[in-house]
Amino acid sequence: MTERTDFASYVDARWPDLVGGLEDEGVPGDRARLAVAEALLAARRSWHRRVRDEQVDVTLWAEARERAGLPVRPGEPVPHAVRPRDPHDGPEEWLERAGEVRAARRRRGALRAVVGLAVVALLAAGWAWWAAQPEPPAVRAEANRLPVAWYAEGELHLEDVVVELPEVEAFVADGPAVVARLRTGEVVRVDAEGGVEPADETSALDAVLTPPPLLGLGAYDVLVESVPLPGGGWAHLVDSARRAGAEDELRQSETGRRAVVVCPTELTCDEPVTVVAGGTVRLR
Incomplete structure (x- = not known):
């Protein structure tokens, strides 16, 4: 079974329970459907890894509850059989809406990041730089072989995507995202899907780490x-x-x-x- 088919089968089977579970806790119907669709859409790109490494019934239920404004209950799975399957109330329309919402959100985030970078650059280089401001960072899907975020050759490698960000001076992990300081002095947050937004928190970037010694280094290591x-x-x-x-x-x-x-x-x-x-x- 392909990854896409596996994801589609899960959505088809669990859509009524995810939506019904939120409605049973007082979430209005349209809001519940959009919250579930956004959680599912966010999981689609890394679905194969999530099925392998997580209990998706537990993690997706927590993410749907959070998006709907409900408190998260760690370890609680999606309720079962709370609604019969209704062929006239499927996920397709809501997944499409969730995609439009996410695209609009990413456009706003990219715009804010570009504007923030442009303001800093104006102070350093003036109007000439502003006329040639760069495009938003390019993002490509690529699974990270390493268990941590890393940076090389102007590219920031996150868990499921690689972001072209050639001016990174320092960065630290922030959950699945990364907070980075650029050479211009601007601090940005790069989310798990490669979206870039300005950030204010810098204490983690300046923190001094005291790791334990690494045993077993070779003669040339x-x-x-x-x-x-x-x-x-x-x-x-x-x-x-x-x-x-x-x-x-x-x-x-x-x-x-x-x-x-x-x-x-x-x-x-x-x-x-x-x-x-x-x-x-x-x-x-």
């Missing part, structure tokens, strides 16, 4: 950066061609590599995952 993982533990960026030994005859016949090592605890680490990218690679 250098620890470059470390970042904490949301569920605990650390991810470490290691470069294996940075020490003076890289100049000897043996190392000249090889190519250095960079890899991310995930350590759930100070004493246990997973196998390194090689980072394939040119130029400087950063985790924050």
